[in-house]
Amino acid sequence: MILLDGKATAQSIRTELKAEVTALTAAKDRAPGLAVILAGQDPASQVYVRNKERACAEIGIASFPHVLPESTSQAELTALIDRLNVDQRVDGILLQLPVPRGLDSRVLLERIDPGKDVDGFHPQNMGRLALGLPGFAPCTPAGVIELLRRFDLPTQGKTAVVVGRSNIVGRPLSIMLSQPGRFGDATVTLCHSRTHDLAGVCRGADFLFSAIGRPKFITCDMIKPGAVVVDVGINRTEDGLVGDCDFEVLCASASAMTPVPGGIGPMTIAMLLKNTVQAFKEHTAA
Numbered sequence: 001m002i003l004l005d006g007k008a009t010a011q012s013i014r015t016e017l018k019a020e021v022t023a024l025t026a027a028k029d030r031a032p033g034l035a036v037i038l039a040g041q042d043p044a045s046q047v048y049v050r051n052k053e054r055a056c057a058e059i060g061i062a063s064f065p066h067v068l069p070e071s072t073s074q075a076e077l078t079a080l081i082d083r084l085n086v087d088q089r090v091d092g093i094l095l096q097l098p099v100p101r102g103l104d105s106r107v108l109l110e111r112i113d114p115g116k117d118v119d120g121f122h123p124q125n126m127g128r129l130a131l132g133l134p135g136f137a138p139c140t141p142a143g144v145i146e147l148l149r150r151f152d153l154p155t156q157g158k159t160a161v162v163v164g165r166s167n168i169v170g171r172p173l174s175i176m177l178s179q180p181g182r183f184g185d186a187t188v189t190l191c192h193s194r195t196h197d198l199a200g201v202c203r204g205a206d207f208l209f210s211a212i213g214r215p216k217f218i219t220c221d222m223i224k225p226g227a228v229v230v231d232v233g234i235n236r237t238e239d240g241l242v243g244d245c246d247f248e249v250l251c252a253s254a255s256a257m258t259p260v261p262g263g264i265g266p267m268t269i270a271m272l273l274k275n276t277v278q279a280f281k282e283h284t285a286a
Contacts, residue, residue, distance in 0.1 A: 002151065002256035004230070006143070009150050010266035017273055018059040024277070024286055025060060032280035034092045034118065034272075035064040035084045039072045040100040044236075049096055055269050061276055064090060070100050077108055085113040091283050092118030092276040097168075115282065118275035126167070130175055136275050141173035143267030144209065144230055149183050153207075153228055153256060160186035161205035163198070163218070163244070169211040169232055177207075198222075210244035218245040220253055229257040232264045 025031045034056055038049045049065065056063040064087075066080060077099070084093050093116045099105045109117075114124040120138035128135035148155065160177045164170035174190040186207065191198055202208055202222040210218050211232035223229060233244030243260030251257055258264055280286065 001251050001254055004147055004151055004256055004258040004263060006147055006258060006263040006265065006267045007261075009147055010143075010270040012150075013146070013267075013270040014055065014059050014273065017270075017277055021060040021277060024280065024284075028280075028284045028286060030089065031060055031062040032091050032276050033062040033064060033087075033089045034094065034276045035066060035087070035090045036094045036096065037066045037068070037077070037080065037084075038096045039068040039077060039103070040070045040098075042098060045096045045098070052094070052269055052272065055273055056276075059273060061273060062089065072100065072103075074103050074107070077103065078111055081108065081111045085111075085116060090116065091279040092116050092272075094119050094272065116279060118272060118279055120172070120275065121168070126172065129172055132179055136278070137176065137271075138168060138172045139271040139275065140169045140211075140232060140264060140268045141176055142271040142275075143264055144173055144232065145176055145183050146271065147230070147258070147264070147267050148228075151256065154182045155207055156182050156185040158186050158206040159204055160188045160207040160209065161191060161202050162188065162209045162211070163191045163202065164211035164213075164232075165190055165192045166211065170209075173209060173211070177209075212244050214244055215242045216244070216246040218250065220246070220249045223250060223253055225253050226255045227253070229254040230264065231258050231260050234260060234265060 036049055053063045084090050093112045109121045114122045117125050117136055120136040125135040129137055162170050162174045174188045177186040178188045199222045203224050205227055207228045208223055209230045213233050215235040215237050231243035231245040235242050241261045
């Protein structure tokens with residue numbers, strides 16, 4: 001079995017981006033800038049934000065963190081996003097989800113300038129993705145596709161099953177897998193909680209992608225021998241972090257598989273950095 005090592009792959013991407021950022025910073029007399037907004041005290045969000053700040057520092061992206069209390073209002077967050085939209089130092093804006101209870105994340109995400117929406121969640125960028133037009137793709141599905149590309153595991157002409165239909169992962173990933181190209185052109189089935197005979201559908205997949213947030217939900221009777229298994233789930237349990245897939249069992253049947261942790265998580269951050277660099281190039285006509 002091929003271990004799809006997202007941690008090592010993401011490090012390679014960051015090394016490439018660091019060289020690019022160094023050259024761009026020298027040419028444009030400023031570094032790319034990423035503003036990260038964290039409202040509230042969600043422990044997982046705090047970890048994610050720290051990891052993103054460290055990754056920015058590693059490759060030379062200027063980080064502008066905005067850590068706000070749980071009591072922050074919708075109006076205060078809206079005003080902050082408006083300021084960041086016009087801040088010339090800021091190329092990308094990331095609103096860490098979830099936001100505190102009582103706030104409308106959909107309205108806040110729509111408030112972000114689509115040209116600074118490096119998370120790829122704005123309806124304009126999602127619409128462009130659906131139409132196959134240039135724009136910012138959501139970082140996690142983009143990381144999945146990039147990992148397949150780096151390991152040369154083409155999906156063209158293959159059967160792909162995506163378990164989970166969230167707007168953050170499953171839905172955009174299904175779109176990307178169906179788009180023309182060597183790492184697209186798949187026949188895609190998007191599964192969810194109402195899917196009849198989920199195990200049977202999964203067994204038909206050459207490529208199985210799981211993003212449902214249920215620990216070790218995908219078991220050996222749900223995959224075709226030799227399938228490529230990409231586990232996007234990150235679940236906190238008493239035994240530590242585990243994926244949606246039962247790795248120890250599935251790795252005996254899969255031809256290639258991502259670990260958790262160390263699989264898609266690091267790739268998500270790498271794609272965020274890549275989107276931020278792309279936004280900088282668009283803003284500075286580099």
